[in-house]
Amino acid sequence: MLFDVAHNLPALVTAGPFLLCAAVLLGLPLILGVPSPARLAGLLVLGIFLLVMVPYGFRSAILDWRGEHEQATVTAVKSSTSAQTGRVSYTCKVRDAQGRSSTLQGSKQCRSDTRPGDRYEILRDPADLVGAMTSDPPISFAVLLAYSCGAALLMSLLAAQSLARSANPGAGRSLKA
Structure with a gap:
Protein backbone atom coordinates (compact mmCIF):
# COMPACT_ATOMS: atom_id res chain seq x y z
CA MET A 1 0.00 0.00 0.00
CA LEU A 2 2.91 2.29 0.74
CA PHE A 3 4.03 2.14 -2.88
CA ASP A 4 0.60 3.05 -4.20
CA VAL A 5 0.05 5.89 -1.76
CA ALA A 6 3.55 7.18 -2.47
CA HIS A 7 3.32 6.64 -6.24
CA ASN A 8 4.54 10.18 -6.95
CA LEU A 9 7.59 9.88 -4.67
CA PRO A 10 11.00 8.58 -5.77
CA ALA A 11 11.56 4.86 -5.24
CA LEU A 12 14.47 5.59 -2.88
CA VAL A 13 12.07 7.22 -0.38
CA THR A 14 9.79 4.18 -0.24
CA ALA A 15 12.58 1.59 -0.21
CA GLY A 16 13.49 2.17 3.47
CA PRO A 17 10.11 1.26 5.00
CA PHE A 18 9.78 -1.68 2.59
CA LEU A 19 13.17 -3.09 3.63
CA LEU A 20 12.33 -2.60 7.32
CA CYS A 21 9.05 -4.54 6.93
CA ALA A 22 10.80 -7.30 4.99
CA ALA A 23 13.52 -7.60 7.66
CA VAL A 24 10.94 -7.86 10.45
CA LEU A 25 8.85 -10.44 8.57
CA LEU A 26 11.88 -12.55 7.70
CA GLY A 27 13.54 -12.11 11.10
CA LEU A 28 10.59 -13.10 13.28
CA PRO A 29 10.67 -16.81 12.37
CA LEU A 30 14.40 -16.88 13.07
CA ILE A 31 13.99 -15.21 16.47
CA LEU A 32 10.96 -17.25 17.52
CA GLY A 33 12.19 -20.54 16.12
CA VAL A 34 12.04 -21.80 12.56
CA PRO A 35 8.89 -23.88 11.94
CA SER A 36 8.84 -27.17 10.09
CA PRO A 37 9.60 -26.95 6.34
CA ALA A 38 5.95 -27.61 5.39
CA ARG A 39 4.65 -24.85 7.67
CA LEU A 40 7.40 -22.48 6.56
CA ALA A 41 6.46 -23.13 2.93
CA GLY A 42 2.81 -22.43 3.75
CA LEU A 43 3.74 -19.21 5.53
CA LEU A 44 5.87 -18.11 2.58
CA VAL A 45 3.14 -18.82 0.01
CA LEU A 46 0.56 -16.91 2.05
CA GLY A 47 3.04 -14.10 2.70
CA ILE A 48 3.79 -13.75 -1.01
CA PHE A 49 0.06 -13.79 -1.72
CA LEU A 50 -0.44 -10.92 0.73
CA LEU A 51 2.54 -8.98 -0.62
CA VAL A 52 1.09 -9.16 -4.13
CA MET A 53 -2.64 -9.01 -3.39
CA VAL A 54 -2.85 -6.21 -0.86
CA PRO A 55 -1.08 -3.45 -2.81
CA TYR A 56 -2.90 -4.28 -6.06
CA GLY A 57 -6.19 -4.75 -4.21
CA PHE A 58 -5.75 -1.50 -2.25
CA ARG A 59 -5.18 0.49 -5.41
CA SER A 60 -7.99 -1.26 -7.22
CA ALA A 61 -10.43 -0.87 -4.29
CA ILE A 62 -9.70 2.87 -3.99
CA LEU A 63 -10.36 3.26 -7.71
CA ASP A 64 -13.53 1.14 -7.46
CA TRP A 65 -14.75 3.27 -4.57
CA ARG A 66 -14.07 6.76 -5.91
CA GLY A 67 -12.37 6.49 -9.28
CA GLU A 68 -13.49 8.50 -12.28
CA HIS A 69 -13.40 7.28 -15.87
CA GLU A 70 -11.51 9.71 -18.11
CA THR A 81 12.68 -6.85 -21.57
CA SER A 82 12.86 -9.07 -18.49
CA ALA A 83 16.32 -10.53 -17.99
CA GLN A 84 14.90 -13.74 -16.45
CA THR A 85 12.10 -14.55 -18.88
CA GLY A 86 12.94 -12.49 -21.95
CA ARG A 87 9.34 -11.25 -21.97
CA VAL A 88 8.73 -7.74 -23.27
CA SER A 89 6.50 -5.44 -21.23
CA TYR A 90 5.26 -1.99 -22.18
CA THR A 91 4.81 1.15 -20.11
CA CYS A 92 2.66 3.99 -21.42
CA LYS A 93 2.76 7.56 -20.26
CA VAL A 94 -0.69 9.16 -20.68
CA ARG A 95 -2.12 12.65 -20.23
CA ASP A 96 -5.77 13.40 -19.47
CA ALA A 97 -7.87 16.40 -20.56
CA GLN A 98 -6.81 18.40 -17.46
CA GLY A 99 -3.14 17.88 -18.34
CA ARG A 100 -2.36 15.43 -15.52
CA SER A 101 0.04 12.70 -16.56
CA SER A 102 0.14 9.10 -15.36
CA THR A 103 2.21 6.04 -16.06
CA LEU A 104 0.37 2.83 -16.87
CA GLN A 105 2.27 -0.43 -16.64
CA GLY A 106 1.02 -3.92 -17.34
CA SER A 107 -2.11 -2.68 -19.07
CA LYS A 108 -3.91 -4.68 -21.75
CA GLN A 109 -4.19 -1.47 -23.77
CA CYS A 110 -0.48 -0.59 -23.57
CA ARG A 111 1.19 -3.04 -25.95
CA SER A 112 3.53 -3.19 -28.94
CA ASP A 113 1.09 -1.55 -31.36
CA THR A 114 0.30 1.40 -29.05
CA ARG A 115 1.57 4.71 -30.41
CA PRO A 116 1.70 8.26 -29.02
CA GLY A 117 -1.59 9.96 -29.81
CA ASP A 118 -3.71 6.86 -29.19
CA ARG A 119 -6.64 7.50 -26.83
CA TYR A 120 -8.22 5.19 -24.30
CA GLU A 121 -10.20 5.29 -21.08
CA ILE A 122 -8.43 5.21 -17.71
CA LEU A 123 -9.71 5.02 -14.16
CA ARG A 124 -8.19 7.78 -12.01
CA ASP A 125 -8.56 8.81 -8.37
CA PRO A 126 -9.58 12.50 -8.30
CA ALA A 127 -7.46 13.10 -5.17
CA ASP A 128 -4.50 11.26 -6.78
CA LEU A 129 -4.12 9.02 -3.72
CA VAL A 130 -3.25 6.04 -5.94
CA GLY A 131 -2.01 5.78 -9.51
CA ALA A 132 -4.36 5.46 -12.47
CA MET A 133 -5.15 2.20 -14.22
CA THR A 134 -6.99 1.20 -17.34
CA SER A 135 -10.68 0.56 -17.03
CA ASP A 136 -10.33 -3.17 -16.29
CA PRO A 137 -12.85 -4.24 -13.62
CA PRO A 138 -11.38 -3.26 -10.23
CA ILE A 139 -11.38 -5.35 -7.05
CA SER A 140 -13.90 -4.16 -4.44
CA PHE A 141 -13.10 -3.47 -0.78
CA ALA A 142 -15.22 -6.47 0.29
CA VAL A 143 -13.17 -8.88 -1.85
CA LEU A 144 -9.88 -7.32 -0.72
CA LEU A 145 -10.89 -7.55 2.93
CA ALA A 146 -12.13 -11.15 2.66
CA TYR A 147 -9.00 -12.45 0.91
CA SER A 148 -6.58 -10.50 3.11
CA CYS A 149 -8.27 -11.58 6.34
CA GLY A 150 -8.43 -15.19 5.17
CA ALA A 151 -4.74 -15.27 4.32
CA ALA A 152 -3.81 -13.52 7.59
CA LEU A 153 -5.93 -16.00 9.57
CA LEU A 154 -4.27 -18.99 7.88
CA MET A 155 -0.84 -17.47 8.51
CA SER A 156 -1.73 -16.93 12.18
CA LEU A 157 -2.87 -20.55 12.55
CA LEU A 158 0.28 -21.90 10.90
CA ALA A 159 2.49 -19.66 13.02
CA ALA A 160 0.66 -20.56 16.24
CA GLN A 161 1.00 -24.28 15.53
CA SER A 162 4.68 -23.85 14.76
CA LEU A 163 5.30 -21.87 17.94
CA ALA A 164 3.38 -24.38 20.06
CA ARG A 165 5.44 -27.23 18.63
CA SER A 166 8.75 -25.39 19.04
CA ALA A 167 7.87 -24.56 22.68
CA ASN A 168 6.97 -28.20 23.39
CA PRO A 169 8.94 -30.34 20.91
CA GLY A 170 7.75 -33.68 22.31
CA ALA A 171 4.04 -32.89 22.15
CA GLY A 172 1.96 -35.18 19.98
CA ARG A 173 4.66 -37.82 19.59
CA SER A 174 4.40 -41.25 21.09
CA LEU A 175 7.40 -42.81 22.74
CA LYS A 176 8.36 -46.31 21.67
CA ALA A 177 9.96 -48.50 24.28
Missing part, protein backbone atom coordinates in the same frame (compact mmCIF):
# COMPACT_ATOMS: atom_id res chain seq x y z
CA GLN A 71 -10.22 9.74 -21.65
CA ALA A 72 -6.43 9.89 -21.83
CA THR A 73 -3.97 10.34 -24.68
CA VAL A 74 -0.78 8.30 -24.89
CA THR A 75 2.27 10.58 -24.92
CA ALA A 76 5.04 7.96 -24.79
CA VAL A 77 5.49 4.19 -24.98
CA LYS A 78 8.51 2.47 -23.46
CA SER A 79 9.35 -1.22 -23.78
CA SER A 80 11.50 -3.25 -21.41
Whole structure:
Protein backbone atom coordinates (compact mmCIF):
# COMPACT_ATOMS: atom_id res chain seq x y z
CA MET A 1 0.00 0.00 0.00
CA LEU A 2 2.91 2.29 0.74
CA PHE A 3 4.03 2.14 -2.88
CA ASP A 4 0.60 3.05 -4.20
CA VAL A 5 0.05 5.89 -1.76
CA ALA A 6 3.55 7.18 -2.47
CA HIS A 7 3.32 6.64 -6.24
CA ASN A 8 4.54 10.18 -6.95
CA LEU A 9 7.59 9.88 -4.67
CA PRO A 10 11.00 8.58 -5.77
CA ALA A 11 11.56 4.86 -5.24
CA LEU A 12 14.47 5.59 -2.88
CA VAL A 13 12.07 7.22 -0.38
CA THR A 14 9.79 4.18 -0.24
CA ALA A 15 12.58 1.59 -0.21
CA GLY A 16 13.49 2.17 3.47
CA PRO A 17 10.11 1.26 5.00
CA PHE A 18 9.78 -1.68 2.59
CA LEU A 19 13.17 -3.09 3.63
CA LEU A 20 12.33 -2.60 7.32
CA CYS A 21 9.05 -4.54 6.93
CA ALA A 22 10.80 -7.30 4.99
CA ALA A 23 13.52 -7.60 7.66
CA VAL A 24 10.94 -7.86 10.45
CA LEU A 25 8.85 -10.44 8.57
CA LEU A 26 11.88 -12.55 7.70
CA GLY A 27 13.54 -12.11 11.10
CA LEU A 28 10.59 -13.10 13.28
CA PRO A 29 10.67 -16.81 12.37
CA LEU A 30 14.40 -16.88 13.07
CA ILE A 31 13.99 -15.21 16.47
CA LEU A 32 10.96 -17.25 17.52
CA GLY A 33 12.19 -20.54 16.12
CA VAL A 34 12.04 -21.80 12.56
CA PRO A 35 8.89 -23.88 11.94
CA SER A 36 8.84 -27.17 10.09
CA PRO A 37 9.60 -26.95 6.34
CA ALA A 38 5.95 -27.61 5.39
CA ARG A 39 4.65 -24.85 7.67
CA LEU A 40 7.40 -22.48 6.56
CA ALA A 41 6.46 -23.13 2.93
CA GLY A 42 2.81 -22.43 3.75
CA LEU A 43 3.74 -19.21 5.53
CA LEU A 44 5.87 -18.11 2.58
CA VAL A 45 3.14 -18.82 0.01
CA LEU A 46 0.56 -16.91 2.05
CA GLY A 47 3.04 -14.10 2.70
CA ILE A 48 3.79 -13.75 -1.01
CA PHE A 49 0.06 -13.79 -1.72
CA LEU A 50 -0.44 -10.92 0.73
CA LEU A 51 2.54 -8.98 -0.62
CA VAL A 52 1.09 -9.16 -4.13
CA MET A 53 -2.64 -9.01 -3.39
CA VAL A 54 -2.85 -6.21 -0.86
CA PRO A 55 -1.08 -3.45 -2.81
CA TYR A 56 -2.90 -4.28 -6.06
CA GLY A 57 -6.19 -4.75 -4.21
CA PHE A 58 -5.75 -1.50 -2.25
CA ARG A 59 -5.18 0.49 -5.41
CA SER A 60 -7.99 -1.26 -7.22
CA ALA A 61 -10.43 -0.87 -4.29
CA ILE A 62 -9.70 2.87 -3.99
CA LEU A 63 -10.36 3.26 -7.71
CA ASP A 64 -13.53 1.14 -7.46
CA TRP A 65 -14.75 3.27 -4.57
CA ARG A 66 -14.07 6.76 -5.91
CA GLY A 67 -12.37 6.49 -9.28
CA GLU A 68 -13.49 8.50 -12.28
CA HIS A 69 -13.40 7.28 -15.87
CA GLU A 70 -11.51 9.71 -18.11
CA GLN A 71 -10.22 9.74 -21.65
CA ALA A 72 -6.43 9.89 -21.83
CA THR A 73 -3.97 10.34 -24.68
CA VAL A 74 -0.78 8.30 -24.89
CA THR A 75 2.27 10.58 -24.92
CA ALA A 76 5.04 7.96 -24.79
CA VAL A 77 5.49 4.19 -24.98
CA LYS A 78 8.51 2.47 -23.46
CA SER A 79 9.35 -1.22 -23.78
CA SER A 80 11.50 -3.25 -21.41
CA THR A 81 12.68 -6.85 -21.57
CA SER A 82 12.86 -9.07 -18.49
CA ALA A 83 16.32 -10.53 -17.99
CA GLN A 84 14.90 -13.74 -16.45
CA THR A 85 12.10 -14.55 -18.88
CA GLY A 86 12.94 -12.49 -21.95
CA ARG A 87 9.34 -11.25 -21.97
CA VAL A 88 8.73 -7.74 -23.27
CA SER A 89 6.50 -5.44 -21.23
CA TYR A 90 5.26 -1.99 -22.18
CA THR A 91 4.81 1.15 -20.11
CA CYS A 92 2.66 3.99 -21.42
CA LYS A 93 2.76 7.56 -20.26
CA VAL A 94 -0.69 9.16 -20.68
CA ARG A 95 -2.12 12.65 -20.23
CA ASP A 96 -5.77 13.40 -19.47
CA ALA A 97 -7.87 16.40 -20.56
CA GLN A 98 -6.81 18.40 -17.46
CA GLY A 99 -3.14 17.88 -18.34
CA ARG A 100 -2.36 15.43 -15.52
CA SER A 101 0.04 12.70 -16.56
CA SER A 102 0.14 9.10 -15.36
CA THR A 103 2.21 6.04 -16.06
CA LEU A 104 0.37 2.83 -16.87
CA GLN A 105 2.27 -0.43 -16.64
CA GLY A 106 1.02 -3.92 -17.34
CA SER A 107 -2.11 -2.68 -19.07
CA LYS A 108 -3.91 -4.68 -21.75
CA GLN A 109 -4.19 -1.47 -23.77
CA CYS A 110 -0.48 -0.59 -23.57
CA ARG A 111 1.19 -3.04 -25.95
CA SER A 112 3.53 -3.19 -28.94
CA ASP A 113 1.09 -1.55 -31.36
CA THR A 114 0.30 1.40 -29.05
CA ARG A 115 1.57 4.71 -30.41
CA PRO A 116 1.70 8.26 -29.02
CA GLY A 117 -1.59 9.96 -29.81
CA ASP A 118 -3.71 6.86 -29.19
CA ARG A 119 -6.64 7.50 -26.83
CA TYR A 120 -8.22 5.19 -24.30
CA GLU A 121 -10.20 5.29 -21.08
CA ILE A 122 -8.43 5.21 -17.71
CA LEU A 123 -9.71 5.02 -14.16
CA ARG A 124 -8.19 7.78 -12.01
CA ASP A 125 -8.56 8.81 -8.37
CA PRO A 126 -9.58 12.50 -8.30
CA ALA A 127 -7.46 13.10 -5.17
CA ASP A 128 -4.50 11.26 -6.78
CA LEU A 129 -4.12 9.02 -3.72
CA VAL A 130 -3.25 6.04 -5.94
CA GLY A 131 -2.01 5.78 -9.51
CA ALA A 132 -4.36 5.46 -12.47
CA MET A 133 -5.15 2.20 -14.22
CA THR A 134 -6.99 1.20 -17.34
CA SER A 135 -10.68 0.56 -17.03
CA ASP A 136 -10.33 -3.17 -16.29
CA PRO A 137 -12.85 -4.24 -13.62
CA PRO A 138 -11.38 -3.26 -10.23
CA ILE A 139 -11.38 -5.35 -7.05
CA SER A 140 -13.90 -4.16 -4.44
CA PHE A 141 -13.10 -3.47 -0.78
CA ALA A 142 -15.22 -6.47 0.29
CA VAL A 143 -13.17 -8.88 -1.85
CA LEU A 144 -9.88 -7.32 -0.72
CA LEU A 145 -10.89 -7.55 2.93
CA ALA A 146 -12.13 -11.15 2.66
CA TYR A 147 -9.00 -12.45 0.91
CA SER A 148 -6.58 -10.50 3.11
CA CYS A 149 -8.27 -11.58 6.34
CA GLY A 150 -8.43 -15.19 5.17
CA ALA A 151 -4.74 -15.27 4.32
CA ALA A 152 -3.81 -13.52 7.59
CA LEU A 153 -5.93 -16.00 9.57
CA LEU A 154 -4.27 -18.99 7.88
CA MET A 155 -0.84 -17.47 8.51
CA SER A 156 -1.73 -16.93 12.18
CA LEU A 157 -2.87 -20.55 12.55
CA LEU A 158 0.28 -21.90 10.90
CA ALA A 159 2.49 -19.66 13.02
CA ALA A 160 0.66 -20.56 16.24
CA GLN A 161 1.00 -24.28 15.53
CA SER A 162 4.68 -23.85 14.76
CA LEU A 163 5.30 -21.87 17.94
CA ALA A 164 3.38 -24.38 20.06
CA ARG A 165 5.44 -27.23 18.63
CA SER A 166 8.75 -25.39 19.04
CA ALA A 167 7.87 -24.56 22.68
CA ASN A 168 6.97 -28.20 23.39
CA PRO A 169 8.94 -30.34 20.91
CA GLY A 170 7.75 -33.68 22.31
CA ALA A 171 4.04 -32.89 22.15
CA GLY A 172 1.96 -35.18 19.98
CA ARG A 173 4.66 -37.82 19.59
CA SER A 174 4.40 -41.25 21.09
CA LEU A 175 7.40 -42.81 22.74
CA LYS A 176 8.36 -46.31 21.67
CA ALA A 177 9.96 -48.50 24.28
